[in-house]
C-alpha cells in the first residue's frame with residue numbers, strides 16, 4: 074500500500090481535566106477522502122487544529138510527507154502543502170474574490186518584486202486566480218468583495234484559496250455547514266474530484282455527504298477513535314450506531 078500522505082500517531086491534548094484528544098492515530102492515504110465524524114464536542118475541530126498547527130498537542134506525532142511537522146507553525150505547514158479551509162477570518166473582506174485568490178497565488182510564487190506592475194493587471198496572478206475561481210464555480214462573482222458573498226460562496230472562495238496554494242493534502246472542517254441542498258450537492262461533486270489532486274481529511278456532520286464521499290471513515294467519541302472503516306463497515310458497526318449514528322433521526 075502507498076505511504077500515507079499524513080500520519081497522526083498517538084496524539085494527545087487535554088484542556089484541564091478534559092481529554093479532547095485521547096491517543097488518536099490515523100492515516101490519510103493518497104487519493105482518499107477520510108471522513109472524521111462524531112458527536113458534538115468529540116474533539117474533531119481540536120484535532121484538525123493540531124494538525125494545521127494552531128493548537129499544540131501535549132504529545133504524539135504528526136508526520137506529513139514523511140516529515141515530523143510537530144514543531145512547525147501554521148504558515149510553515151501551509152507552505153509545505155497542508156491546505157485547509159476553515160478559517161473564514163483568513164479572507165480579506167474588503168478585497169474582491171479574485172484579489173483574495175491572487176494573494177494566495179502570490180504567496181505561493183514567493184515574494185518577487187512587483188512594484189512596477191499594477192497588481193490587478195498582472196496576468197501571472199490573475200490567470201491562475203481566475204482558473205481557481207472557475208474550478209470552484211465562483212468565476213461570475215470574481216469582482217464581488219468577499220464581505221458581500223453569501224456564506225456558501227465564501228466557503229467556495231476559501232477552497233479556491235486553498236487550491237491556489239498547491240496543497241498536497243486538504244483539511245476541511247465542515248465545508249457543508251450553512252450550505253443549502255443545492256450548494257451541498259455542488260460541493261460534494263467538487264470534492265469528489267478533488268481527492269485525486271490531494272487527499273482530504275474531512276470533518277463533516279452532513280451524513281449524506283460523508284456517505285457519498287468517504288473512502289474511509291473514522292469515528293471520534295470523547296477524544297478517541299472508536300472505529301475506522303469503509304462506509305459499509307461503519308454503517309454496520311454496532312458500537313458506532315450506539316455512540317453516534319443511532320442519534321440521527
Ligand SMILES: Nc1ncnc2c1ncn2[C@@H]1O[C@H](COP(=O)(O)OP(=O)(O)OP(=O)(O)O)[C@@H](O)[C@H]1O
Pocket residue numbers: 088091093111112113114115116117118119120
Ligand atoms: N480552548 C479550549 N479550552 C477548553 N476546552 C476546549 C477548548 N477547545 C475545545 N474545548 C473542548 O474540547 C472538546 C472538544 O471540542 P471540539 O470543538 O474539538 O469538538 P468537535 O467534535 O469539533 O465538536 P463540534 O462537532 O460541535 O464542532 C469540547 O468539550 C470543547 O468544549
